[in-house]
Amino acid sequence: MTMIVEALDLKKTYMLGKIPVEALRGVNLKVESGDFLAVLGPSGSGKSTLLNLVGALDKPTAGTLLIDGVDVSTLNDNQLSDLRRRVGFVFQFFNLIPRFTAKDNVELSLSIIGVSKAERKKRAEELLETVGLKNRINHKPAELSGGQQQRVAIARALANNPRFLLLDEPTGNIDSKTAREIMKLVKRLNTEKGMTIIMVTHDQHLAREAKRIVQLFDGVITSDVVNGELT
């Protein structure tokens, strides 16, 4: 198994005005290829901070973080951008570009890495078909339901063949029925395509869908168990 994410004594301190806030206080975590990890914790536990670090959106204050074998703390702005191209982000609020259609949104992440127009189109259509949106490819986000928008976001995240998917409360903004469908899709990606998935959530029910559950509390990991062992 390849190691996708490896965190050793990971620390992150923010300055909230003049007051330092320790969001992560020594996190140790290993995520292997094919894993489906749920990071569970209440708000303020450091979930989002961990997500930002693992997504190469931010750099740690101390400790080591290897993403796909690369030490994040040594990277410059440009190299961080390159690293992000190996991560598939799915956000709670979808974060689609409103003026673009579903297809254009998926194509966007491909155009950023310089894929040709013809190939972008082909790949975007395939991906939207995979997430079950074949008939809505020319709709703009405003013309799609929350669930559909999240499917577009997942298709976009998958576009540049990421090493892993990073999901931030992926169903936090959609109804429970649609949420179940989205989770079914995510699980299918993990079981059928072997996609490594790291999902951050505060929802215990959602976390139970994962293979492994990590509990984060007050900036440290309080438990790290294979699903089913949690009581």
Add this chain to the structure above:
Amino acid sequence: MKTRDVFGYSFSAIKLRKLRAGLTTLGVVIGIAAIVALLSITQGLQNTITMQLETGLATDTLIVSPGRSVFSEGGAGIGGGIGGGESSFSLFINDTATINGLSPDIATSVAVIQRTVYVQSPDRGFLINVKGVDFAQYADIYGSTFVAESGTINLNPANDEIVVGKTLHDPWENGTLLFNVNDGLEIIWTNATARPPENETYTGQITAVLTEIGGFSFGGPSDISVYIPIAQAQSFFGTDECNQIIVKLKSSDQATIDSVSNAITDAFSGEASVISSTAVLNIIGSVFSVIQLFLAGIAAISLLVAGIGIMNIMIVSLIERTREIGILKALGMKSRTVLMIFLGESVIIGLIGAVLGIGLGWVLANVVAVIFSGGGPFAGIGGGQAAGVGAGGMDIIPVLTPTVLVGALGFGIGVSVIFALYPAWRASKLKPVEALRYE
């Protein structure tokens, strides 16, 4: 990200806020239109004046006047003017012989006695410029302009023969003639050197009216002058001194002009000034360059205002799109691509603004030209030709030179890009985590 995709993305952002982008572009349009209109009108005016000067001033002629030239070294200064400075030195009619002997490049030369006189028509009087010249030599030098429209220019005239310019014949250009061939013309000259000053009078007969020449004239024939034989001028004005000697060269190349000019200056120990038409045209050219620079500078201010507008709008756009920039960065877009996207927007605005501005400026220039010309034809690029000074004023044909065209385009885009640099830089420096959190 490919350049084409960068521009595509920039364009999609502009399209989203059409009105705002349109108004921003309008600022550039106005600035560029002002520059183009002013420059093409001044260029047209310069061309018109140059053309008219060239008509009145053959390029193969030199004008020798008494007094040090303001253009030569050790000149008499600004007070001297084009005709030479104050000096006790006088040119005499027979100095033409001296000049003719100076260089084999000289074809001929003619002396001109020039005075302002008063002429009386049946119902009014006029102050007019009278020139005493040798009709034969003058016609030889100015073969294309010292030509009779009606009557005949007698090359060996009697003393009372008079040739008049077109303006004296038909001043209102409406067929109401003031003086015609065979009319008598009473010339009244006030001899200010006599004590007490007295009016001298003689009546001559008009034998010819010149064809319309148009424009101004340095030494050469003009529409507003009256011509009398040199011998008559000598006796009537009681002088052998002349105001100018016009020298015709065998060639109009610069080397000939320079060598003959130097020879003449040396022959008169620097007391006479020699002006070539090319020198005059060069001076006019440089005067117009200054005027153009000045006008373009004023117009450029409006473009700077447009630039500040662009900066303002880009900053607003940057704030509105903070989250979008966060998304783009999360998807792996590099900071320099974000910079390019914002600069791309300004390039598009600048390009559209400049193209529309050039078009609008060109239309404006033509409208202004038509108004100033009193209803002349709507001109095309490089078309038309300049007409003379008349009741309708001067015909200005606006000229859009390639330099102005390319310059306006470059300036429009340049100003847009420069003012977008700061907002674009700020956008590129946004931290993805903070940008994504932005509401």
